[in-house]
Amino acid sequence: MSTSALSTRGLDKSFGSLVVASDIELDLPPGERYALIGPNGAGKTTLINLITGMLKPDKGQIFLGADEITMLRPEERVKCGLVRTFQINTLFPHLSALEAVTLAVCERRGYAGSWWEKLPAYGDAIEEAYAILLSLRLAASCYRPTRELAYGQQRLLEIALALATKPKVLLLDEPAAGVPQQESAELFSVIAGLSQEIAVLFIEHDMNVVFRFAHRIIVMAAGRILLQGTPKEIAADARVREVYLGRARHG
Amino acid sequence: MTSAAVAEPQRYLETQIRWRPVEIAFWLATLLPFVLTPNYLVLASQIAITALFALSLDLILGYAGIVSLGHAAYFGFGSYTAGLIAKWGWGEPLTGLVIAAAAAGVLGYLTSFIIARFRHLALIMITLGLGLLLAEAANSASWLTGGADGLQGVRMWKLFGVFQFDLYGTTAYTYALAVLFVCFLVARRLINSPFGLALRGIRENAIRMPAIGAPTRAHIRKVYTIAAVMAGVAGALLAQTTETVSLETLSFARSADVLVILILGGAGRLYGGLVGAIIYMVARDQFSGINPQYWYFWIGTLLVAVVIFLPNGVLGGAARLVRLGRSRA
Ligand SMILES: Nc1ncnc2c1ncn2[C@@H]1O[C@H](COP(=O)(O)OP(=O)(O)O)[C@@H](O)[C@H]1O
Ligand SMILES: [Mg+2]
Numbered sequence: 001m002s003t004s005a006l007s008t009r010g011l012d013k014s015f016g017s018l019v020v021a022s023d024i025e026l027d028l029p030p031g032e033r034y035a036l037i038g039p040n041g042a043g044k045t046t047l048i049n050l051i052t053g054m055l056k057p058d059k060g061q062i063f064l065g066a067d068e069i070t071m072l073r074p075e076e077r078v079k080c081g082l083v084r085t086f087q088i089n090t091l092f093p094h095l096s097a098l099e100a101v102t103l104a105v106c107e108r109r110g111y112a113g114s115w116w117e118k119l120p121a122y123g124d125a126i127e128e129a130y131a132i133l134l135s136l137r138l139a140a141s142c143y144r145p146t147r148e149l150a151y152g153q154q155r156l157l158e159i160a161l162a163l164a165t166k167p168k169v170l171l172l173d174e175p176a177a178g179v180p181q182q183e184s185a186e187l188f189s190v191i192a193g194l195s196q197e198i199a200v201l202f203i204e205h206d207m208n209v210v211f212r213f214a215h216r217i218i219v220m221a222a223g224r225i226l227l228q229g230t231p232k233e234i235a236a237d238a239r240v241r242e243v244y245l246g247r248a249r250h251g
Numbered sequence: 252m253t254s255a256a257v258a259e260p261q262r263y264l265e266t267q268i269r270w271r272p273v274e275i276a277f278w279l280a281t282l283l284p285f286v287l288t289p290n291y292l293v294l295a296s297q298i299a300i301t302a303l304f305a306l307s308l309d310l311i312l313g314y315a316g317i318v319s320l321g322h323a324a325y326f327g328f329g330s331y332t333a334g335l336i337a338k339w340g341w342g343e344p345l346t347g348l349v350i351a352a353a354a355a356g357v358l359g360y361l362t363s364f365i366i367a368r369f370r371h372l373a374l375i376m377i378t379l380g381l382g383l384l385l386a387e388a389a390n391s392a393s394w395l396t397g398g399a400d401g402l403q404g405v406r407m408w409k410l411f412g413v414f415q416f417d418l419y420g421t422t423a424y425t426y427a428l429a430v431l432f433v434c435f436l437v438a439r440r441l442i443n444s445p446f447g448l449a450l451r452g453i454r455e456n457a458i459r460m461p462a463i464g465a466p467t468r469a470h471i472r473k474v475y476t477i478a479a480v481m482a483g484v485a486g487a488l489l490a491q492t493t494e495t496v497s498l499e500t501l502s503f504a505r506s507a508d509v510l511v512i513l514i515l516g517g518a519g520r521l522y523g524g525l526v527g528a529i530i531y532m533v534a535r536d537q538f539s540g541i542n543p544q545y546w547y548f549w550i551g552t553l554l555v556a557v558v559i560f561l562p563n564g565v566l567g568g569a570a571r572l573v574r575l576g577r578s579r580a
Contacts, residue, residue: 052462078464090462092455095448098260103452104463106445112465113473115446120265122445130260143263165464 004063005030005199006082006169011050011060019223020046021057026218026225028169033200035210038220039243044203045087047220048171052084053077064169081168085158087177087203093147097138097157100146101129104164129164136160136190152183156190170194172202176209188213211235268443277522281428292420298532299427300488303434305512305524307481310438313519314447315474316454317366320375320506321382322482327501329355329483331389334402334496342408344426344491351487352480359479363472370457379503386501401497405490416492423492430488434481435521441477442521450474454519511550515557517564526565
């Protein structure tokens with residue numbers, strides 16, 4: 001376990017009688033790219049909510065490296081290096097992209113509580129935010145309010161906000177949701193280009209993308225982990241073929 | 252080359268917060284009552300006090316998105332503190348102001364632990380409840396507050412030992428305006444700081460904030476305390492310039508009025524509360540001859556019209572006009 005960047009042990013969660021997570025055991029080694037797949041309603045987003053502390057598990061434990069984080073609040077987990085993005089854009093509509101990312105950098109550097117010095121005085125934070133936006137090809141539109149950005153740019157800003165926290169573990173909830181295929185490939189090339197020090201767990205429905213970018217694939221259905229394996233093993237599995245690849249072929 | 256590219260975002264953020272000519276014109280215009288309407292300086296001082304109260308509400312509502320229906324609690328608490336200090340024999344205005352500010356700040360800090368846990372409807376109910384609670388407590392403790400008769404026997408010393416609080420309101424307006432300006436500078440500074448950016452983040456998306464590592468509750472406790480201090484200062488100003496304190500300073504009506512004023516002027520714009528206070532107070536003064544029931548009839552009409560036609564208040568509408576004009580030109 002000491003080798004995992006993120007691990008969970010026996011996570012359970014139900015909403016009333018609906019079991020959305022059942023005995024989830026997950027190990028994400030440092031720097032790896034894992035894909036989490038499964039049909040809609042399988043409990044993928046719920047699992048991310050549990051790991052990041054936005055939902056409380058009924059049972060089980062979560063570890064970041066060797067440290068247990070099960071009892072920490074969401075913002076404390078972010079401070080420890082665990083961050084997520086959202087399946088549905090969860091951004092700051094009236095802040096410019098630059099302001100939003102600068103805010104995230106300020107929070108990490110501990111500037112966000114200071115209310116006497118002007119924001120432009122924190123040149124290092126602004127510089128860092130701008131560099132992140134530049135690396136995600138958002139620099140040209142970074143002065144515009146978020147709500148005016150193209151949808152694809154907003155998806156990139158989701159990732160930019162997460163990167164500004166300098167994560168060790170990055171959980172991407174359908175980063176390309178709603179993005180046309182062409183742009184989706186671009187988006188994943190950005191994700192593939194992320195620092196090798198960040199462990200990434202991403203949820204994605206397009207199996208071509210999954211096979212291309214994932215080192216390992218975790219398949220969920222009805223709140224359980226059905227199986228995990230290398231892309232090859234998953235592609236060969238009859239159950240997955242039936243549930244997933246068959247459907248993917250139809251569109 | 253890279254340094255030039257990096258200096259640019261910094262310069263952009265600097266232009267966002269620089270003083271605009273219209274702001275300087277606004278503050279110069281606040282001096283006009285001394286020459287143009289010297290008979291209305293008492294009203295002008297009341298406007299300045301209400302503007303400060305609305306500014307303090309803007310910090311929590313307009314910036315952090317915390318809806319309060321009980322903001323008068325801090326106004327009234329500051330008012331009674333300043334009044335009681337003067338009544339008990341210490342009539343020096345500035346120290347009285349500071350003590351009242353500190354008292355309101357302590358109350359704000361204590362209640363902020365409750366406030367920071369809730370949002371939306373629950374928050375409205377809690378602020379309303381806290382406001383009613385304090386008003387009723389003041390009513391019951393008539394041995395201390397004078398109850399429904401108000402606090403009598405408040406005697407202020409001369410400001411700086413020189414300027415008497417006179418009937419014409421010259422000292423009162425000068426004093427209230429100066430305090431308003433200082434508080435405004437503090438609020439402006441706060442809004443343009445990293446903390447101010449974090450507050451806007453809370454208003455824009457309270458769900459995302461923890462996901463970027465922001466301690467939202469700590470931020471809310473902080474801004475709520477600062478806003479309580481400012482509301483307390485406004486209340487203290489009223490006590491000192493009128494030399495009396497009534498239960499009305501703690502009333503639900505005062506909480507509701509300040510909310511109306513801020514929404515009328517435009518929340519989240521720093522000047523919204525100031526402009527709203529001017530419009531509201533001048534209008535009320537002009538209509539004071541008519542039946543007070545009609546006053547609320549017109550305020551109701553005005554409020555509905557503003558929300559429908561100027562959802563961002565008078566200032567929001569003005570800003571839209573300016574933008575339209577620019578894009579035409
Ligand atoms: N807060 C909630 N309350 C009740 N049911 C929920 C809640 N969040 C999700 N669910 C249900 O849990 C199941 C799993 O949802 P989710 O994790 O979003 O699935 P996925 O991301 O795999 O598509 C769904 O049936 C969904 O309706
Ligand atoms: Mg989902």
